Amino acid sequence: MSKTVELRGVGVGSHGLVGNVWLLAMAGSPLEPKRATRELAEETEALTTSIATTVSGLRGDAAGNDSVSSDIMEALLVLVEDSELLELARPSLEQGWDGATALQNALDEFSAMMGEDEEFQSRVSDLMAIGREIGSVHRGEKRALDLPSDGQWILVARDLTPLETSKFGPSVVGVITEHGGPTSHTAIICRARNLPAVVGCHGALTLRHGSSVLLDPAGDRVVPGGSLELQTQSIMLAPLSDAPLITVRANIGSAEEGRDAAQTVAQGVGLFRTEVLYLNASDAPSLAEQQALYREVFLAAPRGKIIVRTIDAGSDKPVPFLPVAREENPALGVRGFRMASKFPEFAESQLRAIAGAVAETGRDVGVMAPMVSTVEEVRHFASLCHQAGITQVGIMVETPAIISVLPDLHGLVSFLSIGTNDLSQYLFAADRLHPELSSFNSPWQPGLFREIKRIVDAGEILGVPVGVCGESGANPLVAIVLAGLGIHSVSAASSAVNDVASALQGVTKKTAQRCASAALSATSPEQAQSEVRAILEEL
Ligand code: PEP
Ligand code: MG
DSSP states (O other): OOTTOOEEOEEESSOOEEEEEEEOGGGGSOOOOOBOSSOHHHHHHHHHHHHHHHHHHHHHHHHTSOHHHHHHHHHHHHHHHOHHHHHHHHHHHHTTBOHHHHHHHHHHHHHHHHTTOHHHHHHHHHHHHHHHHHHHHHHTOSOSOOOOOSSOEEEEESOOOHHHHHTOOTTEEEEEESSOOTTSHHHHHHHHHTOOEEESOTTGGGSOTTOEEEEEGGGTEEEETOOGGGSOOOOOOOOOSSSOSSEEEEEESSHHHHHHHHTTTOOSEEEEEGGGGGTTOSSOOOHHHHHHHHHHHHHHSOSSOEEEEOOOOBTTBOOTTSOOOOOSOGGGSSOGGGHHHHSHHHHHHHHHHHHHHHHHHOOOEEEEESSOOSHHHHHHHHHHHHHHTOOOEEEEEOSHHHHHHGGGGTTTOSEEEEOHHHHHHHHTTOOTTOTTOTTTTOTTOHHHHHHHHHHHHHHHHHTOOEEEOSGGGGSHHHHHHHHHHTOOEEEEEHHHHHHHHHHHHSOOHHHHHHHHHHHHHOSSHHHHHHHHHHHHHTO
């Protein structure tokens, strides 16, 4: 490959680095089938032990990670430990295959049972990676996962499973994946860990193991053989005032993340994702249990307003105690606030528990519903909130339909919060997790900015503040555009909060408005980004 050919993708983080490539491309190949050398009972027992030791090791590794990664890993480990998996492995064991082969066959069968569903399949490939790890342990072979243990490397892979991300040590200093978009699992985890990455990077697997590359997330690219001088300069804006132009809050999903957020300059919480607390819960928590958890989160959270989102279960975030039938299109299925009609008791208990935790802590709390698309739903949510004693009622704006009817929400809501992750996927009809559609979900899409402007205008008519809590707000330059469009607050993962706040301290309202008009009139995401950069570079 010529040194001058650069690979384009979606950057995560703002600092670039030069490093050597560690190619993880081969880690996905299945283990070779082998016959057992022990008796059936002994082999079965050995497999049970291999599963238990590997799971416990992985659980230990995951415990040292950020809570986003460890929650994802825990959901997978629970499946691997399930006795049904061993049952699926039994026929192969009885036919004389070794535990590693039997486990792999069981996982293949499990995958077939899951059908064609893309979302299930992405979980299955994560499970397969864990299966290979158990198989290698079982055979006493070198671990299937070939991650660097010393030196400093930029990891290159087709995509990364939670198993792989959970095992990153200090030797992994950057990440490049062929698949994944700006809101993919890999991007969210790299952002949470402050690891620069370029995801959805076409041609990543053509990079040679050991070769040097420039990882340039600010420029959304990887330059083989490139030097650090070539990196897209992060725009350093000198502070013009003590406070950012608009309020910057943190996005959290647990008390631990609340404590992390409290170490940043975040002025409160823009999105508390309550479902994160329950991704592995098989039984519905009682009202008292919920209240205790919310109380802990409220006490840990940074000073300022806290915006709690009621459970956003379903689709890519299944919650075991709120089951839905198998759906052809889960992102268009029973999810978000739609769950409140299916599970009214939980919806009611959650609102009462939040109200109880507000009373106990005295925090300033607004509560919003995810995924609403009609006035009736908003009316229903507002009435549930009022019955529970909640007065600050808001909604997430993440479906195109709700935008059109925003003027009809007068008196029903006291704030709006734009979920740009889902809003992008529904506006562009492009699955937010789809590996080949990441450019539709770019935060720089002019079509997205134009919809955000419509929402801001509607918020003005309603007389309510409008925030952005999707990943768009984690990009400092996009945050400036959002401020220029008239957005009142943005929120982002704790690792991005300080960068976003300092960018917003370095611009006047007038500059932000210039950036917004450039972004609004652009005809491509690339043009929007380069015109905004040009305005800020000349400051
Ligand atoms: C969003 O959709 O932008 C959002 C913040 O919600 P989530 O990513 O949790 O779906
Ligand atoms: Mg959403």
